[in-house]
Amino acid sequence: xxxKKRSTSQDVATTAGVSRTTVxxxxxxxxxxxxxxxxxxxxxxxxxxxxxxxxxxxRKLVSGKSYTIGLVLCQSPEQVFTDAFLPQVMxxxxxxxxxxxxxxxxxxxxxxDAGGYTGLIRENHVDGIxxxxxxxxxxxxxxxxxxxVPLMLMGQLPQTQIPFVDVNATAGAExxxxxxxxxxxxxxxxxxxxxxxxxxxQQRRNGYLQALESAGILVDHSLIRDGNYTxxxxxxxxxxxxxxxxxxxxxxxxxxxxxMGAMLAIKRAGxxxxxxxxxxxxxxxxxxxxxxxxxxxxxxxxxxxxxxAGERLIRLIQGEGLHENSxxxxxxLITRQSSVA
Amino acid sequence: xxxKKRSTSQDVATTAGVSRTTVxxxxxxxxxxxxxxxxxxxxxxxxxxxxxxxxxxxRKLVSGKSYTIGLVLCQSPEQVFTDAFLPQVMxxxxxxxxxxxxxxxxxxxxxxDAGGYTGLIRENHVDGIxxxxxxxxxxxxxxxxxxxVPLMLMGQLPQTQIPFVDVNATAGAExxxxxxxxxxxxxxxxxxxxxxxxxxxQQRRNGYLQALESAGILVDHSLIRDGNYTxxxxxxxxxxxxxxxxxxxxxxxxxxxxxMGAMLAIKRAGxxxxxxxxxxxxxxxxxxxxxxxxxxxxxxxxxxxxxxAGERLIRLIQGEGLHENSxxxxxxLITRQSSVA
DNA sequence: ACTGGTAAGTAACACGTGTTAACAGAATCT
DNA sequence: AGATTCTGTTAACACGTGTTACTTACCAGT
Numbered sequence: 001x002x003x004k005k006r007s008t009s010q011d012v013a014t015t016a017g018v019s020r021t022t023v024x025x026x027x028x029x030x031x032x033x034x035x036x037x038x039x040x041x042x043x044x045x046x047x048x049x050x051x052x053x054x055x056x057x058x059r060k061l062v063s064g065k066s067y068t069i070g071l072v073l074c075q076s077p078e079q080v081f082t083d084a085f086l087p088q089v090m091x092x093x094x095x096x097x098x099x100x101x102x103x104x105x106x107x108x109x110x111x112x113d114a115g116g117y118t119g120l121i122r123e124n125h126v127d128g129i130x131x132x133x134x135x136x137x138x139x140x141x142x143x144x145x146x147x148x149v150p151l152m153l154m155g156q157l158p159q160t161q162i163p164f165v166d167v168n169a170t171a172g173a174e175x176x177x178x179x180x181x182x183x184x185x186x187x188x189x190x191x192x193x194x195x196x197x198x199x200x201x202q203q204r205r206n207g208y209l210q211a212l213e214s215a216g217i218l219v220d221h222s223l224i225r226d227g228n229y230t231x232x233x234x235x236x237x238x239x240x241x242x243x244x245x246x247x248x249x250x251x252x253x254x255x256x257x258x259x260m261g262a263m264l265a266i267k268r269a270g271x272x273x274x275x276x277x278x279x280x281x282x283x284x285x286x287x288x289x290x291x292x293x294x295x296x297x298x299x300x301x302x303x304x305x306x307x308x309a310g311e312r313l314i315r316l317i318q319g320e321g322l323h324e325n326s327x328x329x330x331x332x333l334i335t336r337q338s339s340v341a
Numbered sequence: 342x343x344x345k346k347r348s349t350s351q352d353v354a355t356t357a358g359v360s361r362t363t364v365x366x367x368x369x370x371x372x373x374x375x376x377x378x379x380x381x382x383x384x385x386x387x388x389x390x391x392x393x394x395x396x397x398x399x400r401k402l403v404s405g406k407s408y409t410i411g412l413v414l415c416q417s418p419e420q421v422f423t424d425a426f427l428p429q430v431m432x433x434x435x436x437x438x439x440x441x442x443x444x445x446x447x448x449x450x451x452x453x454d455a456g457g458y459t460g461l462i463r464e465n466h467v468d469g470i471x472x473x474x475x476x477x478x479x480x481x482x483x484x485x486x487x488x489x490v491p492l493m494l495m496g497q498l499p500q501t502q503i504p505f506v507d508v509n510a511t512a513g514a515e516x517x518x519x520x521x522x523x524x525x526x527x528x529x530x531x532x533x534x535x536x537x538x539x540x541x542x543q544q545r546r547n548g549y550l551q552a553l554e555s556a557g558i559l560v561d562h563s564l565i566r567d568g569n570y571t572x573x574x575x576x577x578x579x580x581x582x583x584x585x586x587x588x589x590x591x592x593x594x595x596x597x598x599x600x601m602g603a604m605l606a607i608k609r610a611g612x613x614x615x616x617x618x619x620x621x622x623x624x625x626x627x628x629x630x631x632x633x634x635x636x637x638x639x640x641x642x643x644x645x646x647x648x649x650a651g652e653r654l655i656r657l658i659q660g661e662g663l664h665e666n667s668x669x670x671x672x673x674l675i676t677r678q679s680s681v682a
Numbered sequence: 683a684c685t686g687g688t689a690a691g692t693a694a695c696a697c698g699t700g701t702t703a704a705c706a707g708a709a710t711c712t
Numbered sequence: 713a714g715a716t717t718c719t720g721t722t723a724a725c726a727c728g729t730g731t732t733a734c735t736t737a738c739c740a741g742t
Contacts, residue, residue, distance in 0.1 A: 008697095008698060009698070009699070010698080018721075018722090019721065019722045019723080020698095020699085021700090021701085021721075022721060022722075025701095028700080030700090033719090033721090034718090034720065039721085053460060053464045054464065055402075055697085057401040057407070057697080057699085058697070058727090059698080059700075060401075060699090060727095061398040061697090061699070061728065061729085062699050062726070063727085064727080066398070071447070080429075081432070082627045083428060087422060087428065088421075088422055090447065094447060094449050103448070104446070104448075105409075105445065105447070106447045108435050119394060123394045123395060124347070125397050231627065232630075235631065257628065261631050286423045286598075287598065287601055289572070289573075290572040290601045290602050290605050292604070292633055349727095349728060351728080359691075359692090360691065360693080361692090362694095363691060365729070365731080366730095366731095369730080371731090375690065380691085395729070396727085396729070397729095398727080399697090399727070399728030399729035400729055402697045402727090403696070403729050403730045404697085404729080465698095
């Protein structure tokens, strides 16, 4: 072990024969002071020779910045388990952070102990917080926002002014259902992706409702079932839907994972896809293309969502301000064989 | 905004009418000093009243500990996208960390710029590093280990002494193939989950080979194809396998996601599962139960893997030492209809 | 009454960094 | 020549915390 102890800026200073202040100026490229080229080079050489890395704790203490953002996942563990969407989002966040020299602290919290993340900001662990799947009744969140803490949501909280990035899921769902209507379907069922206290579930259901209304089709609430992120819930919901008479000819399932279970239920009932029941999903998980038959679904820019959220949060932290408070990303219908033969 | 500035331990001290030292003693429950109950209570009241949270930067600076572990993901982005396994692992890590009062810093790195994580430890950002999917040629890793940095691998690096937690994938794969042999199959193909420079791919293939040898079946290397995490690779590999004559009657696919593509290829060829081709997967992703037909596969304790790795790394950081350097978790064969009708 | 010991509390230092204000010396201007 | 600016560098402070060494005050033992 050559250097058991990590070297400090003082070590660099003595090695280079200058003061610690000069070291700091050189290494941080402070523009307001001028350093002669010869000393600058001596400092850089010494730093490289000692393998100097500034201690983040000291830097954080004096600057008040931690160059870290907290990624808070409000989803329930059961949802995290089945959400094929999440890794892509996280990767996007990470890449955006990396580009600005930020780190990402991961913090999954139990949805019913909301506010479990306030410690992160109070202890100065992070400079800002990115919330995935915010809950409506999360008062701690509103408090933080009023205190001026940099916040960014993935998903919306309509009654607040907290900046957010979201996918235009309503439009996506509407396009999905319109697609079914254009194919001639009139009795179209729906399975939600989650209970309706999640805004994402509300948005997708609203798209379904709007598409029907625009087409002048009367909404029949007995054709709507609730899913809960799992394929098992999709299986149960679909089995129940198939008992309604007269039978539906198409179904919109607001999650590919849930749709997987629904498809199995349809097959178990001895029905063909899409001839007897057409089905459209939502999310476009990587597996959707390999369902049997391949699933028509709505593609969400998962990576882009995470990237935009991370980038905007950091801009907020840097005090640069956002041109617009919110950002809606477009989704896109991907037509495959589960809706058209 | 009531208290724009965060309160410090000095604020608590003056409010309680004691010295800052006393505040520190009370709040940290230092056992070696004695504090009268009345002062102790006054400090606690003041802290609560001021909503005091100790600044982690100051604490980290003096103690040298950051109470944070780095979770480094070496997988390629393409793998992260399709890996349904990852969220469960991360959740396990997080829960283990939480229980010990640790935080988790997420750090996906590009596999070919290995060592991109050394900064985390040099800058004192984290106390230890947890590596998911270590690469064989990662010299930076070995350097860190020799420096005495607390490390824990998820997966193994056989030629080193770095402590690790892994799933006994070889045994799992062997059980999967033995299951097929027990059903009477003799010509059994295999599709790997990844290229063979990943140790996880090697382990699973070795299990396949061992099962065949134990049963006295001659290994035919023309029945082995490489996958690369994606269902598309499974589709292609399976299509190619089906052209071999005489046709195989069963296949072991070392990843459920890859198996999904393989199943589609089998169906497209007009063959039935399991009557014409029996198939066994690996991983037991949540969707596997809802494949058509439901997939026989090897269940991996993903959550447990993350939990054990996190718990053991933290124990290492605390200097408690491990009873054994490594830990192998058992996998378990789950029989469903893709192998037996 | 003196010694020794314990309980209760504090002053002072250390951790490693960023930054302000000041200081010599050289160059430029009036 | 004296006054002023600019260049290069540094001493000193601040950030918020944990911890060691030190002071009191009090009580028991001879």
